[in-house]
Amino acid sequence: MSAVSLHVSPGRCLYDDPLQLQVRGLSPGQDVSLHTALSDEGGQLFTSVGRYRADSSGELDVSRSPALEGGSYTGVEPEGPLWSLEPQTPLRRLLKKDVRSPFQLRFSLHQDHPPGALLAAAVQERSFLGEGVTRVPVREGRVRGSLFLPPGIGPFPAIIDLYGTGGGLMEHRASLLANHGFLTMALAYFDYEDLPKSLGGLHLDYFREALEFLRCHPKVNKERIGVIGISKGADLGLNMAALLPGIKAAVSVSGCSANSFAPLPCGKFVIPCLGFSAEKIKFTEAGEMDFSESMDDPLDPANQEALIPVERSPAAFLILSGSDDRNWPSATYSDQLVARLRKHQKDVEFHCYPGAGHLLEPPYFPLCKVSHHKLLGMPMLWGGQTVAHAKAQEDAWKKIQTFFSKHLKGTNMTSHL
Incomplete structure (x- = not known):
């Protein structure tokens, strides 16, 4: 042999x-x-x-x-x-x-x-950084994060990237998007450097300042700016698209149809947050928190003011969720969002993936069904079936690139630079 x-x-x-x-x-x-x-x-x-x-x-x-x-x-x-x-x-x-x-x-x-x-x-x-892609830390006014610039002189279509209640700064998705020709800003919004330590310090003005910073960047095409968020970051991204001018395309991954976990002051008014019932929180025999049935119903009339006013936005929307999300019922929330957007004749695309869990990441990241949640200090169930989740991540990544290419580049072609 x-x-x-x-x-x-x-x-x-x-x-x-x-x-x-x-x-x-x-x-x-x-x-x-x-x-x-x-x-x-x-x-x-x-x-x-x-x-x-x-x-x-x-x-x-x-x-x-x-x-x-x-x-x-x-x-x-x-x-x-x-x-x-x-x-x-x-x-x-x-x-x-x-x-x-x-x-x-x-x-x-x-x-x-x-x-x-x-x-x-x-x-x-x-x-995570392709040939010629550069990373630039952002400390501008109150804004904290990282910019990922594609090679070339630009101007480039730009994306703001938001993660969830784990806090800190997550850069892997933003860096990968930059390889596909998008100037991307991974934006931290709590528990990072001198930012507030909890979600209670959120204010729409912070996200307005981040958007304005991006619009003024010499390599950004200010007419072609999008936002992507997962979990809590998704509802923040939707709030940005609804309440701030200049967002052309928004992607919600495993998001909620209402503002979640913390009120969001918006100048002269405040968007209250959707509540939850502690008695509905379940725990597995291993002590893992199952939060999937704990959130209040966004469609209850009592929660009307917490709904994100997406119908105000001129943006196009891509809504992604998994049917096996054990963090919260993102598939149901997505249905609610899509119904409201379509009722107002908005441009919306929706995909719910059978067997996918909450943490829909870029492709080839392994499924995380449960992990230690830094904010809660205990194991949190995220859900997902291994093969179905893997296939969902591959398909979702293609759809995210196609969506942003269409609405920010004006093309349906996607490729590595």
Whole structure:
């Protein structure tokens, strides 16, 4: 038998690039296992295993060869080694806090029967900043965040990127969007540097200031600005689109149809927040919080003033949610949003993904069903079924790019720069 070789190409790519992995030099019909490992920035290990059988030529290709039962994934799943990664430490969510450095994926091929013998190994780096994309910290007035600038002189269409109740600054999605030609600002809004430590310090003027900063940037096309948000960040993005001028396109990911968790002062008026019932919070036997049935009904007349006035906005909307969201009923909230937008003849596109959970991230991030919530100080259920969630993330990412390309670039074409 010739020497076994494991080829992963390219050796360095962007995190949202497809995986290409081939093996040669096996015996025809030989059973092997493909082990994938990644360590996050805290040194926590994430691993997956795929079991394969070589073809009659002694080769296998993850884009064509089906994974067998007994591993982390089954069937023909080209990116299965990535999205099936599981943490070795419970309640760990894979995040990328410093996007200036890549993740390093370690692949090793082992003899399956008997198990263990190493046949070949390879490494791939998956980065978040593409060629020529630059990161610029933002400390302008009260505004805190990071700008990601595509290569070139611009002006570029721009996007404000908002995350949820975990607080701090999340940059991975913003950096990946910049690789697709959008000048993107990852915007922190609490629990970061000198910003308020809790959601109670929110004010629409902060988001107005961030939008104005972006509009005045010399590389921004001020007529082509969008916003994307997930969870609490989604309803903040919708409030921006409804109450601030200049937002042309808005994406809500796992969002709510009403202002959530904290009142939002807006100059001379305040948008109250949707309440929740503590007695409706459930806990699993493992002590994980299930918040999915705790929020008050946004359509109850008592909550009318908490509804986000999306019908005021001239923006186009893309609404995304998962049917297995265990954080809150984002599919129901999305239905409510879409019905109101369509009633007012607004431009809206809606996709609810069966089996997807709350944390719809860019593609190939592994599903996080439950993790420790920093703000609450306890494990929080997010939901999702592994394969369905992975497929949803891939499709949602394509739809997000297509939507922003259409409404901010005036094209339906998307590609890496």
